[in-house]
Amino acid sequence: MLRELELDLMPLDLWVWPVATAPICADGPRQAFQIRRRMVEAKRGAWDDARSWTPVWISFGDSWYHGDDPLPWAAHAALWAKLSEHATHVRYRLGLGGVPRLVLPNEA
Numbered sequence: 001m002l003r004e005l006e007l008d009l010m011p012l013d014l015w016v017w018p019v020a021t022a023p024i025c026a027d028g029p030r031q032a033f034q035i036r037r038r039m040v041e042a043k044r045g046a047w048d049d050a051r052s053w054t055p056v057w058i059s060f061g062d063s064w065y066h067g068d069d070p071l072p073w074a075a076h077a078a079l080w081a082k083l084s085e086h087a088t089h090v091r092y093r094l095g096l097g098g099v100p101r102l103v104l105p106n107e108a
Contacts, residue, residue, distance in 0.1 A: 001089045002054050008086070012078055013061030018054055031055075039091065053091065 006016040019035060020028040035055040040048070064075040083092050 001086070002056070005086055005090060009058065009079075009082060012082060013063040014079055014082070015059045015061060017057045017059060019057060020054070022057060039093065042093070050091075 002016070002018070009016060017023075018028075019025060019032040022028055025031050032055045036050045036053050040046075040050045058079060060071055060075050060079075064071060066072075080094060083090055
């Protein structure tokens, strides 16, 4: 499912980063575990299939940014709409995260 989601998001200039291997994460596997745990606790155990999850961050590509302006709401709406299309296999929470900007390899 992860690969399918990633391929579905690419045309929208949205990039999937598995938390366990993200370049900004010093201890990715531990952070991935903590994210799964927080999501399950927030749903009071309703997502008891969390053991098999692969937590990811999704970053917005350059096409969504206009100079130093904040990310437009249309970017979030596009992401959430696409995630809802995969609702049978994807668990997510709506919101804005405090993840540092994830740089694409071709920008490094």
